[in-house]
Amino acid sequence: MKRFLTLWKREVASYFISPVAYILATMFLLVMGMGFWFLANVRLMNGATFYDLLRALYGGVAWFAVLMVIPVLSMRSFAEEKRSGTLEMLLTAPVKDSEVVFSKFLGIFTVYVVMWLPTLAYYPLLQNVAHEPLAYDYGAMAAAYLGVFLVGGFYLSIGLLCSSLTQNLIISSISSFAVIALTFLAGFLPAVSPIPLLREWSEPFSSVLHMLEFSGGVIDTRSVILYVSSTMFILMVTTRILESRRWRA
Amino acid sequence: MIDVQHLTKNYAGGIPAVQDVSFSVAPGEIVGFLGPNGAGKSTTMRILAGYLSPSGGQVMVNGLDVTRKNIEVRQSLGYLPETCPLYTEMRVREYLNYRADLKGLSRRHRSAGVERAMEQCGLLDVQKRLISQLSKGFRQRVGIADALVHNPPLLILDEPTIGLDPNQIMQVRKLISELSSSHTLLISSHILSEIEATCSRVIVMGKGKILESATLAELGERWSAGVEIYIEVKAALADVERVFREFPEVKSLDLQQTEAWTCGSLLFHSGEHREQVFECVRKEEWPLRELHAKRQSLEDTFIKLTTGEGKA
Structure with missing residues (x-):
């Protein structure tokens, strides 16, 4: 457990000592903030409810932010370590491959969660915008954040998998963006597919x-x-890919 | 300490990197791993360090099977990869603390281990500096300190002096010779003088196979082309050649005239001939400027072994 925590701490620190996390967080909060501003000022004024706002913000705007942030956040996990050779140092230390994969995942997931934290500030602001006091449904808010973290975690794992397949950061980010975008677009099939069975x-x-x-x-x-x-x-699967270097390399 | 039996390693597509390699390293030995690029040295070292799995054969390190007890093997040795990769955004002490934590050292042992490793590697003055700001020589020391931090009995160093300038090479070589008193070492290097200076035994690899495994003295004897004596005398080249051609045991002459002096080597089949040569020079009354026996260098042996020239 101590080794896992050591790996996790180093992973989180590596994002916060480089400008990557700050640039990503700025872009992410800019998109989310613009979405929030639009929804609060336009939709809420036109009679939309608190639930409508939650659905539009987390079921709609959040996708732009997620699709933009996750490939960049996950691209360097393994690709950068492979490129710089530090993966060899890491995997000749007495740590299991699964510990490395799961700690890396938890590291980027932590950064992802931290990026979302400032969005909690939207709700005190919302009271100032609304004409009459809003009744918050904290349960619904918690469910929205749970969804954001579950779906985000799933997409981050896809990004991590893509990163484990290459040592090129560009290929890593483009391939994870492609897979994530396809998975996202496949989510519209229930609405747009002409085939009932599909x-x-x-x-x-x-x-x-x-x-x-x-x-x-x-x-x-x-x-x-x-x-x-x-x-x-x-x-x-990512762990298996990492292990495969032993016989493939 | 290391026991390798019939080790083979094939890369993807069946490309052989190491073929039926067997060797052992006893506790306390300092063994040099030699061979041209692509000989299979780094692959063998990576297998020993637990980074790669063997395709066949058995590899035991500190009594543990590398395939079955991979994590325990990694715990029991210190490894420096060829390129010495480090997290350059970290500070020296911070990096060594991180590596000590990964190697499972308790907080108390970590502090002592990091302190000792930094002292051994001369890093105390740069412990607060970012690794990215260090010279290549210091980075190499950080890599060696990392290998040492948990005080393993066995160190595997892959090209520890690659890319360093002569001063840095001297510093790292001094460090290695200091380590040799307390650790078993397996070192690969292209700098043969370094192997000669630090190792008691060498293993020469070529095309994935072991070409030779012997002490330096044994290697010199086995691969020596003969005994070479270098002389510089004030005499005509033709006279010197005439006199020494009649000498018993002479194999060949390689002499040149430089103004009034004839300089060059006399190659004998075997034995000690310096005294005879001196007597001959004295008898001919040639002024003598230099006379010494030339020892065959490891470099000569290495070239013969790896280019496939036959044994003498």
Whole structure:
């Protein structure tokens, strides 16, 4: 456990001592802030409810931020270590490959969560914008953040997997963006597919629908299990990829 | 300490990197790993360090099987990879603390281990500096300090002086010779004088196989082309050649005239001939400026071994 914590701390620190985390956080908060400003000033004025705002912010605007941030956040995890050769130092220390993968995941997930924290400041601001006092549903807010973290964690694991396949940062970020974008777009299949069977089959796997559910205050256990298990599965595949260097290298 | 039996390693696509390699290193030995680029030295070292798995054969380090007890093996040795990769955004002490934590040292042992490693490697004055601001020589020392931080009995150093300037090489060589009194060392290097200066035994690899494994003295004997005596006498080249050609045991002459002096080497099949040569020079009444026996260098042996020239 001590080794895992050491790896995790180093991973988190590596983001915060470089400008990457700050630039990403600035861009992320800029997009989210603009979305919030628009929703608070336009939609809330036109009679939208608190739930409408949550759905629009976390089920809509958040996607722009997530698709922009996650590939950049995850691209360097393994690609940079491979490029600089530090992966050899890391994997000749007495640590398990799975510890390295899971600590790296938890590291970028921590940075991702920290990026979201300032968005909690939107709610005190909202009272100033609204004409009449808003009744907050803290449960719905918590569900929206749970959705953001579950779906974000899943996409971060995809980014980590892509990073483990290359030592080129550009290839790592482009490939993870491509896979994440495809997964996101596949989330529209239940709405746009002309094939009824495909609509029916794709619905339980649609990230877009899941995010709308979470941001509407609905926590479906099936969705939670889906994201936790998918994330774990992808991290295990990443561990296998890392282990494969032993016989492939 | 290290026991390698019939080790083979094939890369993806079946490309052989190491083929049926067997050797052992006893506790306290300082063994030099020699070979041209692509000989399989780094691959063998990476297998010993637990970074790669062997395709075949058995590798035991400190009594542990590298394949089955991979983590324990890594814990029991210190390894410096060829390129000495480091997290350059960290400070020296911070990096060594991090590595000590990864190697499972308790807080108390970590502090003592880091202090000792920095002292051994001469890093105390730069402990608060960013690694990115250090010279290549100091970075190499940080890499060696990392290998030493948990005080392992065995150190595997892959090209510890690569890319360093002569002063830095001297510093690292001095450090290695200091370490040799308390650790078993396996060192690969292209700088043969370094191996000659620090190692008691050498293993020469070529094309993934072991070409020779012997002490330096044994190697010199096995691969010596003969006994060479260098002379500089004030006499005509033709006269010197005539006299020494009649000498018993002479194999060949390599002499040149430089103004009034004839300089060059006399190569004998074997034995000690300096006294005879001196007597001959005295008898001919040639003024003598220099006379010494030339020892075959490890470099000569290395070239013969790795270019496939036959044994003498």
